Amino acid sequence: MNDASFRFRQFTVHQDKCAMKVGTDAVLLGSWIRPEYARNILDIGTGTGLIALMLAQKSTAEIDAMDIDEGAYLQARENFRISPWFYRMNVFHESFQEFARLSRKKYDLMVSNPPYFHHASKPSEASRLNARHNDFLAYEELLEGVKKLLAPHGRFILIFPSREGLDFMDHAQSSGLFCHHIVRIRTRADKQEKRLIMEFGNTLQNLTQEEIVIQEADNSFTSNYIELTREYYISLSASH
Numbered sequence: 001m002n003d004a005s006f007r008f009r010q011f012t013v014h015q016d017k018c019a020m021k022v023g024t025d026a027v028l029l030g031s032w033i034r035p036e037y038a039r040n041i042l043d044i045g046t047g048t049g050l051i052a053l054m055l056a057q058k059s060t061a062e063i064d065a066m067d068i069d070e071g072a073y074l075q076a077r078e079n080f081r082i083s084p085w086f087y088r089m090n091v092f093h094e095s096f097q098e099f100a101r102l103s104r105k106k107y108d109l110m111v112s113n114p115p116y117f118h119h120a121s122k123p124s125e126a127s128r129l130n131a132r133h134n135d136f137l138a139y140e141e142l143l144e145g146v147k148k149l150l151a152p153h154g155r156f157i158l159i160f161p162s163r164e165g166l167d168f169m170d171h172a173q174s175s176g177l178f179c180h181h182i183v184r185i186r187t188r189a190d191k192q193e194k195r196l197i198m199e200f201g202n203t204l205q206n207l208t209q210e211e212i213v214i215q216e217a218d219n220s221f222t223s224n225y226i227e228l229t230r231e232y233y234i235s236l237s238a239s240h
Contacts, residue, residue, distance in 0.1 A: 015075065029111065043112070045067055063088060096142065097145060106149060188215050212225065
């Protein structure tokens with residue numbers, strides 16, 4: 001598989017126009033989410049459209065996606081059009097702030113792989129920088145839009161580096177979004193957690209937690225990770 005495309009079991013993701021390529025974070029998030037109940041799904045900052053496509057594969061929902069970056073928008077549009085679910089997938093070229101201001105829809109499920117890391121060193125390439133950092137979408141603006149668009153019993157699920165995730169959780173609670181579940185992700189069992197998948201809702205309830213370890217000590221994939229991603233990967237050895 002060349003760098004310009006990435007084949008999954010039921011769809012292909014082209015990524016030649018998009019600064020942020022297919023990565024483990026997006027695959028983890030898309031694999032973990034169970035969207036079967038959702039009728040309307042929104043993917044915020046869709047990039048290549050990977051997460052939206054993963055959710056389309058295992059749901060019957062109408063899926064909207066948006067990205068402020070023109071290359072990402074064109075890439076996602078292309079990937080949606082060649083997928084088996086093109087007839088129920090839409091992508092918009094605009095900022096989330098503008099999308100949230102204009103939209104009258106309510107979403108049962110909202111997802112994001114937020115490509116902005118407060119504590120990460122900034123990359124030099126302009127489009128990659130825009131994709132990775134919150135200069136264009138602050139936490140407060142993201143949360144304001146989510147609160148407006150999320151259905152009363154809807155879920156907002158995203159993946160963050162661990163440090164940023166804890167920061168975001170504090171901001172979310174102050175905005176009236178409450179964390180219901182955390183998935184702590186470790187590369188290996190002897191390593192510190194690398195990422196957090198966090199599920200938020202409009203109501204306060206007990207927080208539940210789980211853990212995913214990606215690799216064994218010999219760098220082979222854990223049975224948990226293989227089972228989690230088996231609906232998507234053709235070959236794990238070819239995908240990492």
